[in-house]
Amino acid sequence: MLSHKLILTGSYGVGKTSLFDRFLYNKFSSKYLTTIGVNVDKKVVNIDGRQLTMIVWDIAGEVTQDKIPNAYFLGASAMIYVFDVTRASTYEHMISDIDFLKAKLPKGIISIVGNKIDLVDEQFIQTELKTQAPLPWDILTSAKTGEHVEELFLSIGKKLLNRS
Amino acid sequence: MTPRKPMTEPELLEEKARLFEELKDVLLREDRAAFRRLENILDNPDELKHKMSPVLEDRLQQLKVQFPEEYRSIVERMISEKLANSKxxxxxxxxxxxxxxxxxxxxxxxxxxxxxxxxxxxxxxxxxxxxxxxxxxxxxxxxxxxxxxxxxxxxxxxxxxxxxxxxxxxxxxxxxxxxxxxxxxxxxxxxxxxxxxxxxxxxxxxxxxxxxxxxxxxxxxxxxxxxxxxxxxxxxxxxxxxxxxxxxxxxxxxxxxxxxxxxxxxxxxxxxxxxxxxx
Missing domain, CATH: 3.30.450.70 (Beta-Lactamase)
Known part of the structure; x- marks a missing residue:
């Protein structure tokens, strides 16, 4: 069975741990507990009859990505860059952050994810968010309702399997 | 003394050829001998070895002395490439x-x-x-x-x-x-x-x-x-x-x-x- 390291990264309070918990344990807590250092857990997924072990690293949020210990990025096959759709401060450094991550992971998959869509409506997404977000996102999720969370991880898993 | 009978044209040509051969023998005698000696050396491996050994030895000594100077950069480049490729x-x-x-x-x-x-x-x-x-x-x-x-x-x-x-x-x-x-x-x-x-x-x-x-x-x-x-x-x-x-x-x-x-x-x-x- 193939194993790959995935990283959840982004500013603090954007819902990385909530996405992690939703994907790995299918649970959600509205209580905010800041992540200290890193959480590591795994999930075995079955994609088109092939099994893949996803080792997910949920890294403590930092305002900019260059504050994160370099070693956490090493050996990752994919990175999920999470921002909070309701807080512009969580995506204002998106361009430099993504450039930084691309430099760290030149051959890896980088997915830009807007989380907490349960807190906004479609009109906000189509007007304000689309004009304000510095880069287009790959998927919008809600860790609270579970919307598109499984889809996010499975689409990355599929790309990883197709590569190997 | 009987006067020499004048030579006919073919006889004259034959005489010229004979004289030319004699001349060649005289002029090329030493060269031909040297060539034969060389042939003998080349045909005889022991003889060839005997003659070549001092020359090769001398060249080898020269190479030993000059090798670091002449080939250092090539060897260094080869080693660097090998090291980089198999780091x-x-x-x-x-x-x-x-x-x-x-x-x-x-x-x-x-x-x-x-x-x-x-x-x-x-x-x-x-x-x-x-x-x-x-x-x-x-x-x-x-x-x-x-x-x-x-x-x-x-x-x-x-x-x-x-x-x-x-x-x-x-x-x-x-x-x-x-x-x-x-x-x-x-x-x-x-x-x-x-x-x-x-x-x-x-x-x-x-x-x-x-x-x-x-x-x-x-x-x-x-x-x-x-x-x-x-x-x-x-x-x-x-x-x-x-x-x-x-x-x-x-x-x-x-x-x-x-x-x-x-x-x-x-x-x-x-x-x-x-x-x-x-x-």
């Missing part, structure tokens, strides 16, 4: 050797420690007497008996983990949580090394309750040996030696490059550390 393999091969050198140093330090213990124990006649009596009945040397008091341990598990990713390559006692443990210890290790930034330093040990996690870093992977109980420097050395031997024998670069779990390697790892476990 990973080279480092993978060198790490266990370095480990053996370090092991020898540790062994030396351990001998010094034994000496110190021996000297310290000499003053206490009651202890000395008691240990001597025990030694007499058990056959265990006094200093060994002192060390044995600290040596109560068992190896609980051994992991081989890809250094960068934290992906589990092998585990002596495979458990469902091993992948998570591998990731988490890698994160802890990375955090400690990033936070304190000591040049060329690696996290070597974590103590947790009665467990000791020994880390041994190689180039692209590292071992974690989980030990329950107390270990002495001698035990540490034995474990260290096992890791080095296993690495040199089993962990070639290709086997660890992709960071994927190997059941075959795990079985070998278990056999190395758990079959006939020595204390």
């Amino acid at each position: 990973e393999e080279l480092l993978e091969a060198i790490y266990p050797i370095m480990g053996k050198l370090i092991k020898r140093y540790i062994a030396y330090q351990f001998e010094l420690l034994r000496e110190q213990i021996r000297r310290k124990t000499q003053w206490n006649w009651r202890n000395k007497l008691s240990r001597r009596i025990r030694a007499l009945f058990t056959g265990v040397a006094e200093d060994e008996a002192i060390l044995a008091e600290f040596q109560d341990y068992s190896i609980e598990d051994v992991f081989i983990i890809q250094k960068n990713s934290g992906l589990l390559i092998a585990s002596a006692n495979k458990d469902a949580d091993d992948d998570i443990i591998a990731g988490m210890v890698t994160a802890i290790k990375a955090f400690a090394e990033d936070a304190f930034r000591r040049p060329n330093a690696e996290l070597e040990r974590i103590n947790y309750d009665d467990l000791i996690l020994l880390f041994e870093a190689f180039y692209s992977y590292y071992f974690v040996v989980v030990i329950k109980g107390n270990i002495t420097a001698a035990t540490h050395q034995t474990i260290h030696e096992k890791m080095n031997n296993f690495a040199a024998r089993e962990l070639t670069h290709g086997k660890v490059r992709d960071g994927q779990f190997s059941l075959a390697l795990s079985i070998k790892l278990k056999s190395e550390f758990f079959d006939n476990q020595e204390k």
